[in-house]
Amino acid sequence: MNVRTTSMRSCAGRPWIVIALAIALATLCACGTHNDEYEWKLPPGFPKPAVPADNPMTPAKVALGRKLFYDKRLSAGSTQSCGSCHQQAHAFAENAATSTGSTGQRHHRNAMSLTNAGYNATFTWAHSGITSIEQHVLIPLFGDAPIEMNAAGHEQEILARLAADPTYQQAFKDAFGRAGRIDFDHVAKAIASFVRSLTSFASPFDRYAYYGEDAALTPSQVRGMNLFMSERLECSHCHNGFNFSQFVTHESAASDDRAFHNTGLAHLEDPHAPDFDFGLQRVTKNDADRYKFKAPTLRNIERTAPYMHDGSMATLEAVIDFYAAGGRVIAEGPFRGDGRKNPGKSPFIKGFDLTAEEKADLVNFLKSLTDESFITDPLLADPAGE
Amino acid sequence: MLLVAWAAGLSLVACASREQPVQLRFALRDADAVQRLQLYVHDVALVGDDGAAHPLTLVPRAPWQSQRVALLDFAAAQTQRDVIEGSAPSRRYTGVRFVVGVPFDLNHGNQLTAAAPLDRADMFWSWQSGYKFLRLDLAAGEHEAAFHLGSTGCSSASALRPPQQPCAQPNLIHVELTGFDPLTQPIQVRIEEIVAALAEGETHACTGDYSQTACARAFAMTGLDAISGQCLASEGDAGRVCAGQRLFAVGE
Numbered sequence: 001m002n003v004r005t006t007s008m009r010s011c012a013g014r015p016w017i018v019i020a021l022a023i024a025l026a027t028l029c030a031c032g033t034h035n036d037e038y039e040w041k042l043p044p045g046f047p048k049p050a051v052p053a054d055n056p057m058t059p060a061k062v063a064l065g066r067k068l069f070y071d072k073r074l075s076a077g078s079t080q081s082c083g084s085c086h087q088q089a090h091a092f093a094e095n096a097a098t099s100t101g102s103t104g105q106r107h108h109r110n111a112m113s114l115t116n117a118g119y120n121a122t123f124t125w126a127h128s129g130i131t132s133i134e135q136h137v138l139i140p141l142f143g144d145a146p147i148e149m150n151a152a153g154h155e156q157e158i159l160a161r162l163a164a165d166p167t168y169q170q171a172f173k174d175a176f177g178r179a180g181r182i183d184f185d186h187v188a189k190a191i192a193s194f195v196r197s198l199t200s201f202a203s204p205f206d207r208y209a210y211y212g213e214d215a216a217l218t219p220s221q222v223r224g225m226n227l228f229m230s231e232r233l234e235c236s237h238c239h240n241g242f243n244f245s246q247f248v249t250h251e252s253a254a255s256d257d258r259a260f261h262n263t264g265l266a267h268l269e270d271p272h273a274p275d276f277d278f279g280l281q282r283v284t285k286n287d288a289d290r291y292k293f294k295a296p297t298l299r300n301i302e303r304t305a306p307y308m309h310d311g312s313m314a315t316l317e318a319v320i321d322f323y324a325a326g327g328r329v330i331a332e333g334p335f336r337g338d339g340r341k342n343p344g345k346s347p348f349i350k351g352f353d354l355t356a357e358e359k360a361d362l363v364n365f366l367k368s369l370t371d372e373s374f375i376t377d378p379l380l381a382d383p384a385g386e
Numbered sequence: 387m388l389l390v391a392w393a394a395g396l397s398l399v400a401c402a403s404r405e406q407p408v409q410l411r412f413a414l415r416d417a418d419a420v421q422r423l424q425l426y427v428h429d430v431a432l433v434g435d436d437g438a439a440h441p442l443t444l445v446p447r448a449p450w451q452s453q454r455v456a457l458l459d460f461a462a463a464q465t466q467r468d469v470i471e472g473s474a475p476s477r478r479y480t481g482v483r484f485v486v487g488v489p490f491d492l493n494h495g496n497q498l499t500a501a502a503p504l505d506r507a508d509m510f511w512s513w514q515s516g517y518k519f520l521r522l523d524l525a526a527g528e529h530e531a532a533f534h535l536g537s538t539g540c541s542s543a544s545a546l547r548p549p550q551q552p553c554a555q556p557n558l559i560h561v562e563l564t565g566f567d568p569l570t571q572p573i574q575v576r577i578e579e580i581v582a583a584l585a586e587g588e589t590h591a592c593t594g595d596y597s598q599t600a601c602a603r604a605f606a607m608t609g610l611d612a613i614s615g616q617c618l619a620s621e622g623d624a625g626r627v628c629a630g631q632r633l634f635a636v637g638e
Contacts, residue, residue: 063432129540138497145513145534145593164594185498186508274598282595283514285539285554380503 018136043210045200046242047250049118052132056188057196060174061382065194067171070382073161074141075102077147081190082140082149085111088381091300091374092117092198100116105146108277110311113293113304113372115297118196118268125309126260126279126293133192141184155184162187200299200374201242208368213350217368224365227358235323238295244369245297260292263349264327265308266335267291267342273334277310286342302367303375316363326351405454408432408442410470410482411572413527414460419581421523421530423460424509426488430456432474432568440479442472448502455488457503460575462525468572481564482573483627486535486608487519490552493537511536511599514594519557524581531584534593538615555615558609562627566636574635579603607632 038057040048051057051120070075070083080102086092092114099107109125122128130136140148151158163182173180175190205225207216217225228235238261241248246259252295256274260280268276280289293309307313313322322328326349327340339345354362410430414423431439444453450467451457459466470484487493492504493516504517511518516537524531539554563573583603584590594602596612609628611618617628 007389124513127513130513135515136511142507142510142512144508144531145591152510155507183498187494188498272597282540 003128014141020255035369036060040197041201043206044208046201049116049196049199049340050249051118051196052134055134055192055383058175060171061176061190061193062197063194064171064175065192065197067168067383068191068382069194071162072383074158074187076151076154076158079104080149083382085140086114088377089110089375091115091303091371093258093304095305097306097307099148099186100144101148102150103147107146107148108133108275109309110306111297113300114195114198115200115299115371116117116243117198119243119248119250120245121259122294124167125296127283129283133195134188137188137191137195141188159183169279173187193199194324196245198374198380200371203299204368205365208373218364220361221320221363221368222365223358224363227354227362233323233352233354233362236344237348239298243297244299246295260294261346261349262342262344263293264339264342264345265291265312265322266328266330268335268340269337270334276335279309280379288344291342298366299369300371300374302370316366317359320354320359320362320377322325323349324352324354333336389504390405405443405473406476408472408474408569410442410466410472410568412458412470412575413466414468414575414577416576416578416581417460417462417465417612419524420460420577421462421525422457422508423520423522423575423577424506424518425458425486425520426453426455426503426509426517427458427470427484428480430470430472430484432479433483433562433564434475435478437479439483440469440474442474444470444472445474447471449505452501452503455492455503456508457506458575465595477566481562481566482568483560486559486561487537488517490537490556491581491630492518495542495617502519503544511594514538516553519559522577522580524584531581531590532593533580533584533601535608536594538594553615555610555612557608557610557615558635559610559628559631560617560626561631561634563634563636571636574637576633576635579607580595583607593624606630609633 026338027263036058038059042048054062068082070081072078072081072084074081081325085094085099087094090113094110094111098109100113101107114127117123117133121131123130123133124139142152144152145204159182167279172186176186202219203211204216227233238246238259240246267274276292277319280292282289283289301307301316306312306318307316307319313319325340327338327342327345329340331334340351408634414420430444432442432444434440434594436500444451444456446452449457450459451470458468458470460468490503495504495518496505497507497510497512509518509521510536514536518534518635520533520534520535534540534601535557537556537558539553583600584592586600590600592604596602596605600611605612609618610616617630619629
């Protein structure tokens with residue numbers, strides 16, 4: 001009543017008020033429905049990533065997650081954020097063989113690309129039990145073997161830093177309602193929502209495959225694609241589907257949760273050599289899972305070098321040579337042995353011969369999976385400067 | 387109405403007279419090398435002089451214990467928590483039983499919303515899905531060493547579902563100590579053999595893989611079988627007690 005009289009005094013005429021009220025009402029309605037709906041950036045007809053029922057996607061949550069993803073205050077020493085190892089320029093991977101945590105501890109694995117991570121059926125290089133981003137986020141935050149962000153034991157300190165920042169007070173309310181508590185459950189849910197929003201489907205390959213643009217790929221890339229899909233090379237047995245990974249799930253898919261592979265990267269002569277990374281077996285304790293890792297997405301693969309779980313291959317050419325040889329021979333050191341003769345090796349890693357031109361075609365095709373707009377999208381970058 | 391109230395009051399009085407508060411004390415020997423030692427304990431019972439096990443009803447006491455799980459915390463600087471508080475029927479006791487670890491149904495929930503004492507992030511074992519049941523970190527010479535124990539081989543069909551089957555290696559240490567008065571005598575926590583094993587070994591971190599020689603030697607202290615994650619050479623308590631465990635003892 002008060003508002004209305006004031007308005008009447010300051011603005012002459014009843015019709016104006018009616019229009020203003022109508023606009024206000026319309027805006028309110030929009031807030032309640034349309035604006036809360038997250039709009040996925042997907043080619044027409046593409047399935048959306050599966051979203052946990054208790055963490056629906058909203059623009060506010062994605063925005064908060066983005067801010068948190070890039071905030072170094074989330075590590076105990078305020079030295080490292082998620083974005084320190086998952087760098088946009090490298091398709092949210094890192095140009096280092098293995099990553100280094102915030103306290104200087106060396107990780108034993110290569111930082112994975114977060115390209116289309118929302119479609120992953122499992123997370124990390126080799127884990128059958130981590131099947132949501134929400135669950136995965138705990139590892140970099142609280143893990144101690146190795147220590148990554150070192151949040152364990154510093155929870156209250158870190159939450160207090162966030163609570164002292166008025167922009168976070170508002171952002172948590174926007175994302176999680178008026179209660180909007182600043183706690184790690186909300187931190188994990190927001191970061192997971194941002195990571196789930198990292199969809200990448202605007203590569204030359206996508207324009208060729210899903211938008212019918214014949215000119216999007218060069219003749220060499222088309223030849224490389226045909227090789228990639230061929231029974232001769234068998235690449236697409238494991239790197240298949242729209243995300244070039246067997247590990248795909250989405251809103252209406254049942255995933256193959258046993259799709260981990262032994263690619264013949266090693267075959268230890270001394271199976272008790274200390275500190276060897278046996279992959280999935282570390283988690284399942286099943287010896288049949290030794291040497292098994294998942295086939296990650298090949299999207300943006302050009303930018304995620306170096307390759308393999310241990311970052312041991314510097315170039316795509318080296319990776320192709322490895323598959324052409326049907327495995328890797330480690331000549332000396334504690335992990336020596338002939339990976340080609342690993343008895344658990346996938347039957348699809350049988351080796352092949354390629355001409356120099358064919359190899360160049362294959363590399364060119366892999367480069368057609370690079371989505372420049374994803375790597376340069378300012379909306380996915382650190383919002384601190386905005 | 388009156389009669390019911392009277393009866394209820396009477397039974398309360400009767401209960402109160404039959405229950406006594408109990409503080410189970412733990413004492414860490416050889417604490418100098420320890421940076422931190424934290425462990426979860428559940429299913430605590432006192433063994434009466436009649437030979438029967440009488441469950442200890444835990445008193446919820448955040449941040450250290452809920453009705454089902456208690457956390458013990460020995461840190462280098464000072465011991466944070468060396469007692470389990472509860473109540474048990476008034477009688478004479480000559481022993482104690484407890485399980486080191488987190489009950490299966492609590493081990494795989496959402497850790498970020500879990501109530502104390504399961505809200506301790508330094509006990510999250512995220513890559514193994516679950517909690518560390520026992521976390522021993524040592525500052526041993528130039529090498530930091532660690533022995534972390536929890537359930538391993540836990541695969542769930544989906545993140546939205548906790549594992550439906552117990553993990554491949556539950557690694558719950560069922561302890562039984564007898565021949566002492568648990569109401570007055572502390573339970574000794576002995577880690578010197580683990581310290582020695584880790585100091586000698588080529589690997590100083592046993593965090594889920596206990597196959598290396600040093601880790602296997604440290605693991606043997608738990609009385610668990612590394613393959614099955616069950617108690618080796620069990621006796622008593624329906625065959626579930628880790629008779630070979632050497633982490634806990636009574637007396638000197």
